[in-house]
Amino acid sequence: MLQQIYPQVFHNFRYELNKDMQIAAAHFIPHEAAGKCANTHGHTYFVNITVAGDELDESGFLINFQQLKKIVHGKLDHTLINDHTDLFSNTRAEDFPTTEVVARKIAEIVQEHLDTMPNRPTCVQVFVRESPTSYVVYRPKAGNR
Numbered sequence: 001m002l003q004q005i006y007p008q009v010f011h012n013f014r015y016e017l018n019k020d021m022q023i024a025a026a027h028f029i030p031h032e033a034a035g036k037c038a039n040t041h042g043h044t045y046f047v048n049i050t051v052a053g054d055e056l057d058e059s060g061f062l063i064n065f066q067q068l069k070k071i072v073h074g075k076l077d078h079t080l081i082n083d084h085t086d087l088f089s090n091t092r093a094e095d096f097p098t099t100e101v102v103a104r105k106i107a108e109i110v111q112e113h114l115d116t117m118p119n120r121p122t123c124v125q126v127f128v129r130e131s132p133t134s135y136v137v138y139r140p141k142a143g144n145r
């Protein structure tokens with residue numbers, strides 16, 4: 001992708017894995033300050049997920065790339081993001097499906113899965129590009145992992 005960048009995240013883990021994916025999805029921001037974005041519209045989100053850790057699993061992976069795609073792309077692709085009421089809210093601003101919140105929720109989905117793995121990897125960064133000119137980087141704080 002022409003406009004792709006890979007922002008670096010600093011950590012002390014031995015291994016770092018990055019998974020790219022594209023997610024076609026619709027959303028709307030349920031607030032008058034959002035202007036035109038209060039209307040339902042679509043994006044092809046470009047997502048980069050960074051997972052790090054010191055230990056590999058029994059198959060030599062930090063985490064299986066396909067598994068990572070399944071839990072994020074499999075849930076959000078070709079959906080109306082606002083419909084995922086287990087993740088997003090149309091009344092609480094901190095859970096509106098803005099690019100910022102989409103990045104945070106992806107990090108939470110990923111970390112929830114990583115927490116079930118014996119090698120205990122960590123999601124250290126989620127990059128979400130909403131358009132050729134706009135992107136967000138979310139980095140979970142160590143205390144919230």
Ligand SMILES: [Zn+2]
Binds near residue numbers: 027037130
């Ligand atoms: Zn939008």
